[in-house]
Amino acid sequence: MVSVSADEIRELYTEYRSTHPRPEPVKTEFCEVVESLLESEGLKSETYEVQICRLHEYCEQKIESELVAEAIGCSPSYARRFSYDDERGGFEKEWSKSNQNEKVSPGARTKIINRDGGSCLRCGLEVETALEVHHVLPVSQGGTNDDSNLATLCSHCHEAAHGGSKTSGKIVYGEDGFSDWIQERSLEERGQSLGSRQTKISDY
Ligand SMILES: [Zn+2]
Structure with missing residues (x-):
């Protein structure tokens, strides 16, 4: 397995976002690289929440929910719940905010x-x-x-x-x-x- 880095993911995301319509090959590569990095960190068996959190940390910015859903394998509406918010000071805060509303099973x-x-x-x-x-x-x-x-x-x-x-x-x-x-x-x-x-x- 080729080793991948968060930089690579960030660059791919910048490329993906700057192109209209969104380029399919870049999307595919982004998803592969994300999966590979999550795998190497042992996070593929973790919950979607953990993986979405980590993905945002790689990119250091809000990622389009559609792409998060593709990369992680969850639904876009689920991905939207955990989005990164620059104005509120990043993902950590947003993350604890969604945890705070955490429903009991x-x-x-x-x-x-x-x-x-x-x-x-x-x-x-x-x-x-x-x-x-x-x-x-x-x-x-x-x-x-x-x-x-x-x-x-x-x-x-x-x-x-x-x-x-x-x-x-x-x-x-x-x-x-x-x-x-x-x-x-x-x-x-x-x-x-x-x-x-x-x-x-x-x-x-
Ligand atoms: Zn009461």
């Missing part, structure tokens, strides 16, 4: 909801279709998909946990404050004012 969802008694831990809602799995520590802050970091909340409480927007990557309770936070709701229901008890949205 359906199997894990069922398991966590069953563990939590089939209801929202904060308000007790038992409407199955409204229940969601919340990352106690957001993925963007190093949280994992381990059971210990997952908790059942209804859609409403889930939004509240994130200060109104589930995609904000922020949480309204401080470190280790989740169990206190889910109790606040019951105080609220008893008519007590939350007042200053409410934790400020923490920066991260």
Whole structure:
């Protein structure tokens, strides 16, 4: 196998992008070189996400989703989810942003909801279709998909946990404050004012 480098991939991509219509032979060569480099790094057996991430690192720029899809073997719409964004400071940020919205698998969802008694831990809602799995520590802050970091909340409480927007990557309770936070709701229901008890949205 001929050894290939990221420089080669970058050059091919520049050539590909500067030609209209997109040149098929360059596309084919690009895909072969990408596959070869991923293979040599032992990444071909990794997830599409890992491969897409690496491909963007090779090119140091946003790559057309159609081409990413060809090179990696995924669908263009999937490739679009992981695109590199120059304005936001590169791939790393965009990458963590997509991780942050990472969905828990359906199997894990069922398991966590069953563990939590089939209801929202904060308000007790038992409407199955409204229940969601919340990352106690957001993925963007190093949280994992381990059971210990997952908790059942209804859609409403889930939004509240994130200060109104589930995609904000922020949480309204401080470190280790989740169990206190889910109790606040019951105080609220008893008519007590939350007042200053409410934790400020923490920066991260
Ligand atoms: Zn709730």
